[in-house]
Amino acid sequence: MEEMRSERVRTGVYVCHCGVNIAAIVDSAGVAKFASSLPGVVIARDYLYTCSDPGQEMIRNDIKEYGLNRVIVASCSPRMHEPTFRKVVEEAGLNAYLFEMVNIREHCSWVHTDKEKATEKAKDLVRGAVARASLLEPLERMKVGVIPACVVVGGGVSGMFAALSVADKGFKVYLVEKETSIGGHMAQLDKTFPTLDCSACILTPKMVDVARHKNIELITYAEVESVEGYIGNFKVRVKKKARYVDEEKCTGCGECAKVCPVTITNEFELGLSGRKAAYVPFPQAVPLVYTLERDRCMRCGLCEVVCEAEAINYEQRDEELELEAGVIIAATGYDTFDPLKKPKLGYKEFPNVITGLEFERLINSSGPTGGEIVINGKEPKDVVFIQCVGSRDKEIGNEYCSRFCCMYTAKHALLTREHIPDANITILYTDVRAFGKGFEEFYNRARDEGIKYVRKEIDAKIWTERCDSDRVMVNVEDSMGVRGFEADLVVLATGATPRSDAKEFARILRISQRADGFFMETHQKLQPVDTPTGGIFLAGCCQSPKDIPDSVAQACAAAARASIPLMKGEVEIEPLIASVDEAFCVGCRSCEMICAYEALSFDDKKRVVVVNEALCKGCGSCSTTCPSGAMSVKHYMDRQVFAQIDGLLSPGGIM
Amino acid sequence: MFPKIITFCCNWCAYPGADFAGISHFKYPVNARIIRVMCSGRVDPGLVLEAFISGADGVMVMGCHPGECHYEHGNYEAERRIKLLRYLFDKYELGGKRLRVEWIAASEGRKFAEVTADFVETVRKIGAFQEKAREILEVMKDTFYGERLRLALGAASRALDSGADGEKYEETLKKIAEEEMKKYRVLQTLRKEGELCVRVVAEKLGLSLRETFDCFLDLKHEGLIEEGDIGEDRYMIYGFVRGER
Numbered sequence: 001m002e003e004m005r006s007e008r009v010r011t012g013v014y015v016c017h018c019g020v021n022i023a024a025i026v027d028s029a030g031v032a033k034f035a036s037s038l039p040g041v042v043i044a045r046d047y048l049y050t051c052s053d054p055g056q057e058m059i060r061n062d063i064k065e066y067g068l069n070r071v072i073v074a075s076c077s078p079r080m081h082e083p084t085f086r087k088v089v090e091e092a093g094l095n096a097y098l099f100e101m102v103n104i105r106e107h108c109s110w111v112h113t114d115k116e117k118a119t120e121k122a123k124d125l126v127r128g129a130v131a132r133a134s135l136l137e138p139l140e141r142m143k144v145g146v147i148p149a150c151v152v153v154g155g156g157v158s159g160m161f162a163a164l165s166v167a168d169k170g171f172k173v174y175l176v177e178k179e180t181s182i183g184g185h186m187a188q189l190d191k192t193f194p195t196l197d198c199s200a201c202i203l204t205p206k207m208v209d210v211a212r213h214k215n216i217e218l219i220t221y222a223e224v225e226s227v228e229g230y231i232g233n234f235k236v237r238v239k240k241k242a243r244y245v246d247e248e249k250c251t252g253c254g255e256c257a258k259v260c261p262v263t264i265t266n267e268f269e270l271g272l273s274g275r276k277a278a279y280v281p282f283p284q285a286v287p288l289v290y291t292l293e294r295d296r297c298m299r300c301g302l303c304e305v306v307c308e309a310e311a312i313n314y315e316q317r318d319e320e321l322e323l324e325a326g327v328i329i330a331a332t333g334y335d336t337f338d339p340l341k342k343p344k345l346g347y348k349e350f351p352n353v354i355t356g357l358e359f360e361r362l363i364n365s366s367g368p369t370g371g372e373i374v375i376n377g378k379e380p381k382d383v384v385f386i387q388c389v390g391s392r393d394k395e396i397g398n399e400y401c402s403r404f405c406c407m408y409t410a411k412h413a414l415l416t417r418e419h420i421p422d423a424n425i426t427i428l429y430t431d432v433r434a435f436g437k438g439f440e441e442f443y444n445r446a447r448d449e450g451i452k453y454v455r456k457e458i459d460a461k462i463w464t465e466r467c468d469s470d471r472v473m474v475n476v477e478d479s480m481g482v483r484g485f486e487a488d489l490v491v492l493a494t495g496a497t498p499r500s501d502a503k504e505f506a507r508i509l510r511i512s513q514r515a516d517g518f519f520m521e522t523h524q525k526l527q528p529v530d531t532p533t534g535g536i537f538l539a540g541c542c543q544s545p546k547d548i549p550d551s552v553a554q555a556c557a558a559a560a561r562a563s564i565p566l567m568k569g570e571v572e573i574e575p576l577i578a579s580v581d582e583a584f585c586v587g588c589r590s591c592e593m594i595c596a597y598e599a600l601s602f603d604d605k606k607r608v609v610v611v612n613e614a615l616c617k618g619c620g621s622c623s624t625t626c627p628s629g630a631m632s633v634k635h636y637m638d639r640q641v642f643a644q645i646d647g648l649l650s651p652g653g654i655m
Numbered sequence: 656m657f658p659k660i661i662t663f664c665c666n667w668c669a670y671p672g673a674d675f676a677g678i679s680h681f682k683y684p685v686n687a688r689i690i691r692v693m694c695s696g697r698v699d700p701g702l703v704l705e706a707f708i709s710g711a712d713g714v715m716v717m718g719c720h721p722g723e724c725h726y727e728h729g730n731y732e733a734e735r736r737i738k739l740l741r742y743l744f745d746k747y748e749l750g751g752k753r754l755r756v757e758w759i760a761a762s763e764g765r766k767f768a769e770v771t772a773d774f775v776e777t778v779r780k781i782g783a784f785q786e787k788a789r790e791i792l793e794v795m796k797d798t799f800y801g802e803r804l805r806l807a808l809g810a811a812s813r814a815l816d817s818g819a820d821g822e823k824y825e826e827t828l829k830k831i832a833e834e835e836m837k838k839y840r841v842l843q844t845l846r847k848e849g850e851l852c853v854r855v856v857a858e859k860l861g862l863s864l865r866e867t868f869d870c871f872l873d874l875k876h877e878g879l880i881e882e883g884d885i886g887e888d889r890y891m892i893y894g895f896v897r898g899e900r
Contacts, residue, residue: 077674079670103677105677106674106676106677107673107677107689110680111676111677111681111768112683114685117656124688128688128690507723510667512671512760512762513760513762514762515760515763520761532667532671532761588806590806590809593810593813594809594812596726596729617726619726620692620694620696621694621697621726621728623697624697624698624699624736625732625808626805627803629800636692636693638699638702641705644690645661645705645709646705646709649659649688649706650709
């Protein structure tokens with residue numbers, strides 16, 4: 001290190017135009033010229049697109065030609081291109097950690113309008129980086145092995161496809177599902193748009209594939225409680241709830257449910273029918289294992305008597321599992337919007353008003369009515385569909401479009417036409433968003449079938465009221481006036497919302513949520529299934545509302561991304577970790593107390609604290625705590641940050 | 656440019672929050688300069704004071720929302736330290752509002768822009784630092800790099816976790832910080848002016864003889880100053896040990 005310090009600093013500075021993204025506001029050429037006057041800078045250039053091939057080549061050539069030992073690129077966020085440029089300098093033989101990035105796009109040109117002041121700011125930022133870079137030290141990345149296994153959380157269609165794709169590549173997959181069966185929302189659907197495939201017919205064979213796959217271990221009726229570790233070495237603690245039925249022994253014959261005297265609400269049928277305390281949510285459930293709901297069980301013991309497989313086990317307890325995996329895919333799905341949050345719609349007040357998902361169960365031949373649309377004991381004649389319930393609604397805080405309701409409403413309307421040919425069907429829509437493959441054609445087909453599309457404005461007031469003994473009136477008020485629609489059946493096109501426990505799960509995974517509550521990807525366009533937390537990937541509606549084709553495509557993408565570290569077998573870990581200067585450590589162990597990862601321990605022989613490099617995450621709290629100045633965190637050492645501060649603010653100082 | 660603002664952003668929430676403001680083109684005043692750190696818990700008050708000494712008029716520390724810190728509790732560590740520093744700023748009439756801790760989620764680009772604009776306005780109203788500020792800021796830096804306060808701050812989270820009274824602990828931290836400030840002001844005076852006796856230092860700093868004497872004893876105990884001769888006024892003369900610190 002001494003040798004390094006004595007070597008003269010030779011810095012190259014590259015100021016990007018990013019087309020006009022930067023150059024329209026910041027005088028990139030002026031900033032480069034300014035940079036060339038800074039201490040240690042031997043070459044400074046501005047360039048149209050520094051990240052382009054010739055831009056990268058320019059940097060590599062300069063490193064060799066000018067003998068550069070520090071490189072600074074002033075362009076976009078380091079969260080975007082720091083890895084790109086680190087690779088560039090490495091290819092030219094320079095240590096990646098002698099590269100420093102300056103963010104003059106997201107933090108400057110895109111947020112300021114005064115060209116002169118923005119250019120001054122860009123100069124300050126570059127001066128800070130030049131000062132900091134002169135004190136950077138080369139660091140070596142650590143390599144750690146990758147446990148060749150993947151935990152997929154959520155067994156809906158996204159989780160299933162993610163699991164199958166990783167498992168097909170030959171890696172172990174633990175698929176953790178909260179409910180007693182996999183299948184998710186798709187298992188509840190009747191037909192699927194725009195092809196009108198039967199949902200169960202296409203889904204259930206896949207559910208069986210998941211269960212039979214030799215590389216997939218299905219863990220149902222289980223929830224993730226905590227995640228520790230890092231990419232390559234996660235420890236996932238899972239609580240597997242007691243079913244009071246031995247999964248190995250249960251044959252799924254259903255004798256227990258037949259004799260069970262307790263009838264309770266069936267959540268899978270959204271309360272439209274009942275089920276027993278001993279139950280499977282639906283006949284095609286996977287695994288086909290019954291569950292005994294002990295909270296509601298009368299303890300009559302009949303199930304145990306009739307179970308020939310002797311699978312009933314009243315003594316079963318919740319189990320704590322610890323799974324070890326190299327990567328994690330979150331596929332936790334969505335909740336449907338609760339229309340009680342818009343009480344004027346009359347949901348639950350009038351039996352005529354139901355949600356889209358309830359309609360799916362109503363028209364499903366294995367549903368509570370055997371596929372007959374029946375409301376108040378008779379077939380409805382006037383059917384009104386209301387779109388955008390809980391979507392595109394700033395008032396209730398959901399500004400986003402849920403993406404699948406326009407099409408599922410068109411599907412509902414077509415299926416209603418099929419069941420009740422003379423029905424009078426009206427769709428109250430805001431905009432018909434028919435953007436997917438075959439969607440526009442599907443929408444046209446609905447119009448051709450005589451379904452009336454009536455436009456309402458996005459902020460229209462909608463309320464329902466009783467109009468005669470068993471019908472309701474749907475009222476719409478917007479700039480076109482007040483209009484009323486009498487209906488026997490009103491179907492609310494409820495949108496998607498983040499899972500009610502999304503925040504808690506984001507905390508467990510240490511990932512972020514967008515303002516709308518859906519999980520945040522690293523980059524919406526270029527890293528749409530990655531998260532900033534290495535080794536954790538996103539699939540399906542937990543990231544944003546999407547339909548089945550998009551969910552499946554994204555699940556396969558997440559699986560492909562997650563398989564990269566699994567296939568490589570090792571990953572590089574950022575070397576930005578704590579280090580102890582043993583000469584200064586007084587052994588007070590303050591840092592050991594503050595460390596959240598037990599990465600610091602006291603060496604009894606040396607009487608100093610030592611760092612476990614594999615456990616340290618590099619937060620730097622120990623450095624802030626150390627009373628003797630012995631503890632520092634690499635790449636963010638006091639003197640490096642001091643230099644940056646001085647560079648950002650000089651010429652100056654008080655007075 | 657006045658006011659100059661340094662904003663420390665953690666890598667996981669606040670920095671992407673600032674990026675998100677950029678991607679969304681939410682405008683805010685040009686005064687803020689962002690420094691990226693891995694965690695707000697890395698923001699030592701020493702770094703904050705260095706920023707003020709180097710010419711910043713205001714410093715913001717931005718981290719993840721409570722309960723969402725990427726490193727469990729770094730944001731609480733930051734908040735505790737900055738709160739204490741803010742207290743001292745008010746006590747020494749430097750304007751505690753020059754310092755702010757904010758929680759910014761990765762999605763809160765708008766909040767980032769709004770908070771920055773508001774902070775720039777706040778600092779603009781407080782105005783520039785006065786001449787005497789630099790000396791006090793340097794004493795504060797010594798105080799926050801001093802062993803006693805660092806040990807007390809370092810023990811805080813464990814003490815609070817094991818049931819210590821939060822308010823009481825905060826009061827203790829304030830008391831320690833004030834005592835340390837006095838001690839380092841005495842040291843600064845000796846460092847600047849050479850050998851002085853207790854009485855002269857007490858008069859210069861407006862402290863009582865008793866508390867000044869205590870400071871001398873502490874500094875002597877820590878090996879930072881040494882005793883000299885007895886002065887004409889029969890008070891002991893002390894000098895700063897050169898080469899220390």
